[in-house]
Amino acid sequence: MTAIPSIPGFLKEPNGPIGKPVSRVDGRKKVTGDAHYAAEFTLPDLAHGYIVSSAIARGRITRIDASAALALPGVIHVFTHENRPSLAWFDRKWKDDDAPKGSPFRPLYDAEIHHALQPVALVIAESFELARYAARLVHIEYEAAPHQTDLRANRANTFTPGKDKGGFEPPPKPRGNPEQAFLDSPVQVDAEFTQAAEYHNPMEMHATTVLHHDDGTLTVHDKTQGAQNCHTYICNVFGLSKSAVRVMSPFVGGAFGSGLRPQHQLFMAMLAATQLKRSIRVELSRPQMFSFGHRPETIQRVALGAERDGTLRALIHEAVQESSQNENYVEIVVNWSGQQYACDNVRLDYKLTRLDVHTPLDQRAPGAATGVPALEIAMDELAFKLGMDPLELRLKNYAETDPNTGTPFSSKELRACFRQGAERFGWAKRSPAPRSMREGRELIGWGMAAGVWDAMQGQAAAKAVLGVDGKLVVSSATADIGTGTYTVMTQIAADVLGLPIEEVTFCLGDSSLPTAPIEGGSWTVSTVGSAVKAVCDRVRSQLFTLAGKLEDNPLKGVAEADVLFADGHLIVRDDRSRRLSITDVMRGSGTLSIEEEARALPYLLARARHTFATHSAVFVEVRVDEDLGTIRVARVVSAIAAGRIINPKTARSQIQGAVVWGIGMGLEEEAFTDHRLGRVMNHDYAEYHVPVNADVPDIDVLFVEEHDDMVNALGAKGVGEIGIVGVPAAIANAIHHATGVRVRDFPITLDKVLAGLR
Amino acid sequence: MAPLKASPRPAVVPPPAPIPVTLTVNGVERTLHLAPWTTLLDALRLHLELTGTKKGCDHGQCGACTVLVDGRRINACLTLAAMQDGRKVTTIEGLTTGDSLHPLQDAFIEHDAFQCGYCTPGQICSAAGLIAEGKATTDDEIRELMSGNLCRCGAYPNIVAAIRQAMTIAGPKAEGAP
Numbered sequence: 001m002t003a004i005p006s007i008p009g010f011l012k013e014p015n016g017p018i019g020k021p022v023s024r025v026d027g028r029k030k031v032t033g034d035a036h037y038a039a040e041f042t043l044p045d046l047a048h049g050y051i052v053s054s055a056i057a058r059g060r061i062t063r064i065d066a067s068a069a070l071a072l073p074g075v076i077h078v079f080t081h082e083n084r085p086s087l088a089w090f091d092r093k094w095k096d097d098d099a100p101k102g103s104p105f106r107p108l109y110d111a112e113i114h115h116a117l118q119p120v121a122l123v124i125a126e127s128f129e130l131a132r133y134a135a136r137l138v139h140i141e142y143e144a145a146p147h148q149t150d151l152r153a154n155r156a157n158t159f160t161p162g163k164d165k166g167g168f169e170p171p172p173k174p175r176g177n178p179e180q181a182f183l184d185s186p187v188q189v190d191a192e193f194t195q196a197a198e199y200h201n202p203m204e205m206h207a208t209t210v211l212h213h214d215d216g217t218l219t220v221h222d223k224t225q226g227a228q229n230c231h232t233y234i235c236n237v238f239g240l241s242k243s244a245v246r247v248m249s250p251f252v253g254g255a256f257g258s259g260l261r262p263q264h265q266l267f268m269a270m271l272a273a274t275q276l277k278r279s280i281r282v283e284l285s286r287p288q289m290f291s292f293g294h295r296p297e298t299i300q301r302v303a304l305g306a307e308r309d310g311t312l313r314a315l316i317h318e319a320v321q322e323s324s325q326n327e328n329y330v331e332i333v334v335n336w337s338g339q340q341y342a343c344d345n346v347r348l349d350y351k352l353t354r355l356d357v358h359t360p361l362d363q364r365a366p367g368a369a370t371g372v373p374a375l376e377i378a379m380d381e382l383a384f385k386l387g388m389d390p391l392e393l394r395l396k397n398y399a400e401t402d403p404n405t406g407t408p409f410s411s412k413e414l415r416a417c418f419r420q421g422a423e424r425f426g427w428a429k430r431s432p433a434p435r436s437m438r439e440g441r442e443l444i445g446w447g448m449a450a451g452v453w454d455a456m457q458g459q460a461a462a463k464a465v466l467g468v469d470g471k472l473v474v475s476s477a478t479a480d481i482g483t484g485t486y487t488v489m490t491q492i493a494a495d496v497l498g499l500p501i502e503e504v505t506f507c508l509g510d511s512s513l514p515t516a517p518i519e520g521g522s523w524t525v526s527t528v529g530s531a532v533k534a535v536c537d538r539v540r541s542q543l544f545t546l547a548g549k550l551e552d553n554p555l556k557g558v559a560e561a562d563v564l565f566a567d568g569h570l571i572v573r574d575d576r577s578r579r580l581s582i583t584d585v586m587r588g589s590g591t592l593s594i595e596e597e598a599r600a601l602p603y604l605l606a607r608a609r610h611t612f613a614t615h616s617a618v619f620v621e622v623r624v625d626e627d628l629g630t631i632r633v634a635r636v637v638s639a640i641a642a643g644r645i646i647n648p649k650t651a652r653s654q655i656q657g658a659v660v661w662g663i664g665m666g667l668e669e670e671a672f673t674d675h676r677l678g679r680v681m682n683h684d685y686a687e688y689h690v691p692v693n694a695d696v697p698d699i700d701v702l703f704v705e706e707h708d709d710m711v712n713a714l715g716a717k718g719v720g721e722i723g724i725v726g727v728p729a730a731i732a733n734a735i736h737h738a739t740g741v742r743v744r745d746f747p748i749t750l751d752k753v754l755a756g757l758r
Numbered sequence: 759m760a761p762l763k764a765s766p767r768p769a770v771v772p773p774p775a776p777i778p779v780t781l782t783v784n785g786v787e788r789t790l791h792l793a794p795w796t797t798l799l800d801a802l803r804l805h806l807e808l809t810g811t812k813k814g815c816d817h818g819q820c821g822a823c824t825v826l827v828d829g830r831r832i833n834a835c836l837t838l839a840a841m842q843d844g845r846k847v848t849t850i851e852g853l854t855t856g857d858s859l860h861p862l863q864d865a866f867i868e869h870d871a872f873q874c875g876y877c878t879p880g881q882i883c884s885a886a887g888l889i890a891e892g893k894a895t896t897d898d899e900i901r902e903l904m905s906g907n908l909c910r911c912g913a914y915p916n917i918v919a920a921i922r923q924a925m926t927i928a929g930p931k932a933e934g935a936p
Binding site for chain 2: 650
């Protein structure tokens with residue numbers, strides 16, 4: 001069940017589609033096979049590319065012999081660093097909108113090998129099967145160099161990064177005297193936590209199809225979360241004029257961050273298409289999906305000191321994460337700990353270690369999904385030591401204002417999340433002692449955790465075209481990776497102009513559309529939704545102005561603010577019989593179409609004076625087999641405060657999906673690197689475990705009412721990330737409650753629980 | 759001096775010559791000339807341009823390529839097209855009748871049983887096969903018997919709800935595959 005928040009007096013038109021559980025407008029396409037993804041476009045001259053991956057983790061290529069591959073009839077070319085054309089030289093030409101500080105990886109640039117599975121050759125052939133076969137025949141000799149891929153072995157060899165990536169803030173300076181306060185605290189927790197490296201593994205493997213048109217222009221169908229980001233990248237790298245290339249990504253088969261940066265299949269397909277002057281498709285294999293960015297492996301320490309009544313006196317959170325040799329990938333891991341709870345003595349520390357790996361990459365709730373669970377397990381440990389209910393401990397130290405900055409929250413209904421979530425879950429019936437609840441051989445555990453994520457907003461533009469037939473087309477170069485962008489933008493536009501959903505079409509995933517940033521970080525509703533609202537507001541004003549020019553205007557003498565837009569009509573708010581249809585306004589004024597473009601910016605002043613965040617409380621029941629150690633998540637309640645929910649149906653799906661990600665993080669997902677070879681061993685879906693249907697129970701999602709008129713014109717904060725954040729900790733805490741075994745290393749596999757049970 | 763490494767040199771064999779393969783796809787008989795190493799999945803996607811059937815791993819690990827062959831659900835990536843010669847193949851494109859959707863397709867939309875949509879054709883074909891098998895009667899059985907179809911977006915609870923609804927309409931043993 002989903003509670004739908006109502007915010008009286010906030011909606012322009014209370015019966016409009018905002019806030020309604022509208023089914024996805026692209027649903028029919030997706031269930032009929034009519035939604036086309038990057039590898040599903042073609043032209044008669046299409047050739048197929050297959051990538052050869054490096055067999056070593058570090059070193060250099062000493063010899064490439066492609067003769068056996070090239071001898072096969074139907075093999076067109078083998079691209080390597082030896083025969084590549086001249087490419088951009090400056091690092092800035094290889095940068096993209098999500099690039100951290102450093103020197104981006106350049107495929108096929110030279111003989112150097114920087115990481116395992118690095119692409120080293122591209123075979124182009126007339127058929128996919130032939131390209132794949134020929135790729136096996138490319139003979140490559142390497143001179144291997146020693147590599148370092150083990151974070152634990154290199155944890156002392158760290159450096160402190162600066163503000164090395166967009167959206168990243170280094171931890172705030174320490175406050176109070178945390179070390180002394182910790183020592184002086186009567187109750188202490190001090191523990192180390194580890195998080196395994198995870199790979200995004202969207203269902204659609206990364207693919208690019210470049211269609212080479214007769215006039216020499218290129219249409220590039222790419223799997224990306226930012227068509228314009230990729231457009232700029234390929235124009236810079238290949239020295240192409242912006243008008244000669246168009247990047248399209250109308251449908252993206254999941255990404256979760258993997259499409260935030262241009263990946264090497266895009267480079268490869270572009271290289272072949274520009275050199276061979278024909279259409280090219282390059283699709284990665286599933287093992288090659290482990291050849292680029294990942295959620296970085298992390299080691300953390302959390303130390304909490306408290307009074308006997310639960311008041312937090314000291315909070316120390318340190319993290320060490322892996323990055324590559326060439327870039328400083330950073331994410332906010334520890335800062336949340338200074339923001340979540342009121343505490344006077346706080347030290348937060350974040351460091352990087354360089355390893356011989358591909359640069360890590362933002363993955364769903366980057367940083368928060370890693371850092372917050374460590375804090376939330378430590379809070380559970382503290383509650384246990386205090387003999388206090390874990391929920392009470394969190395309420396005891398509730399932060400009314402942001403302790404990191406001293407600024408107020410624009411809104412924060414975390415208390416309501418705690419209260420409503422606990423009530424729905426039945427938390428009051430929990431018996432506090434570990435191992436005190438069971439059913440047959442199954443130990444039952446109830447655990448909870450809080451979550452937090454930023455409510456960000458960027459800049460975006462949108463265009464609207466209203467036709468004389470009353471049909472509206474709105475567009476912006478954003479993406480829909482399954483998040484529901486098509487649907488919520490359609491709802492926003494339909495709401496502002498009072499049009500039926502069916503009369504509105506929203507276009508995205510096209511670099512030629514009005515500017516929008518990469519889709520990520522839960523900022524798309526805020527960023528693009530604000531632009532859609534702004535442009536539709538302009539169309540609305542235009543319609544009102546045009547109505548004023550009509551001879552028998554039933555709205556005569558009425559101010560614009562007193563006119564409602566509903567059911568395709570302009571209606572006087574206080575006298576609904578006085579109305580005029582949009583099509584009548586258009587026809588009557590001889591207007592064939594209204595075209596507007598608008599850009600929306602964040603409320604900068606409000607942003608400077610407040611902290612903007614989404615919050616969650618998540619409650620989990622696990623069942624642990626006492627003999628086998630198998631862990632099953634039996635029940636989840638996730639209570640979310642994220643401002644206004646534009647579409648409770650798709651938003652609920654976002655939270656459910658994120659909870660499933662949390663189950664994967666908590667119990668299953670782990671890339672195992674063989675450090676002797678420097679490569680991931682379990683690089684496929686059979687051995688890199690993601691949750692399957694049988695792993696997932698019913699997930700109860702609650703949206704608590706949260707009014708926020710500072711966050712943006714919609715009052716909506718975005719829900720893509722917040723759902724995952726507390727989940728791994730709630731699972732770990734529930735496992736402790738079930739078994740008495742405290743596991744601090746994610747994922748919590750049965751061997752770790754069994755070791756504690758014996 | 760660091761060790762030198764080289765990939766092994768596999769024996770070179772000439773690419774196989776095409777052979778005729780006849781499939782009845784969504785009710786239409788199609789004869790293709792395919793290299794015998796072509797999987798049913800690539801035959802559908804690349805040679806028949808029926809891209810509704812998705813490639814998620816090419817190794818039978820994800821279920822995105824699930825189609826119905828003679829009414830039974832299989833992973834199209836785990837069989838060569840030539841091995842299915844003479845058989846009836848139903849893909850997601852074949853589940854609709856004119857403009858009207860299959861009850862599973864309607865239920866998937868209604869229950870928001872997908873997000874990115876990439877696993878969806880495989881989920882729906884798999885569910886059609888499941889219903890035809892008549893083995894699942896409870897939600898837990900649906901979960902278990904649908905666990906060969908991964909959904910990275912995590913739409914599982916909604917997938918179960920959608921299948922339950924379609925199953926109620928069809929009856930547990932009804933014809934799932936046309």
